[in-house]
Amino acid sequence: MPSGSSVPEAVLTTLPANVKLGARTDGVGPAQFWSISTLKKVFSPKPLKANFVSDILGIDEARMFGNSSSSSSETSYTADQRIADISKSHISWYYEKVWQSYPYLYPRVTFEDIKLAPNLWYTNGMESFISTMETSSLSGMNVAGLILSEWVSKFETKLKKFEDGVGL
Incomplete structure (x- = not known):
């Protein structure tokens, strides 16, 4: 095929001149097929x-x-x-x-609880919604903030009792 020519859409073949069909009725010859197929997607x-x-x-x-x-x-x-x-x-x-x-996906209305029990946290509560390292690290940061918030509120309660003279 010369350079720059178009590629043919179909290539048709026949039995080579030296091949005898003989008693075979399918006539497939050495190529083992005898049909022209067109595939269209x-x-x-x-x-x-x-x-x-x-x-x-x-x-x-x-x-x-x-x-x-x-x-x-x-x-x-x-x-x-x-x-x-x-x-x-x-x-x-x-x-x-x-x-x-x-x-068919429906919007999430609930997520797994982050706090499972006192002092037991689940940082992968967002995994069923979105699973990336960034969201996992943000979840861990949020849990750390929640733990700190709990500690501060407990400390403030104890400090308040101490200042009122109840904690002595």
């Missing part, structure tokens, strides 16, 4: 229907479902006909993959 938010596929592949309605008659009642089809209804002479096989790409 289609991304669609809705399931594909036969009329959409026929437009892509250029199959007219009269031939699409294997009808040889040209009467309009036989050539017309409804928009809800499936791809499997198309004649096997036009589409030998197809595979339809239905993706469930995004799960």
Whole structure:
């Protein structure tokens, strides 16, 4: 192929001149296949229907479902006909993959308790919502602040009792 030329969309082959078909009916020869396949990826938010596929592949309605008659009642089809209804002479096989790409997620309304019991803290309460080193370190910093706040309030209570003369 000369430099700068376009890459072909299909490469067609035949049996080499020195290969005899013999008694084989499949005629695959040394390549071990004897077919021309066209692969088309289609991304669609809705399931594909036969009329959409026929437009892509250029199959007219009269031939699409294997009808040889040209009467309009036989050539017309409804928009809800499936791809499997198309004649096997036009589409030998197809595979339809239905993706469930995004799960339904609902906003969090509750989180795990940070304080599980006196002097027992759970610093990973945000892990089910967001899991990063930064949030874990912020959670640890917040727990340290809560512990300090508890100590200060206990100290202030004891100091108040001492100043009032009750703690003597």
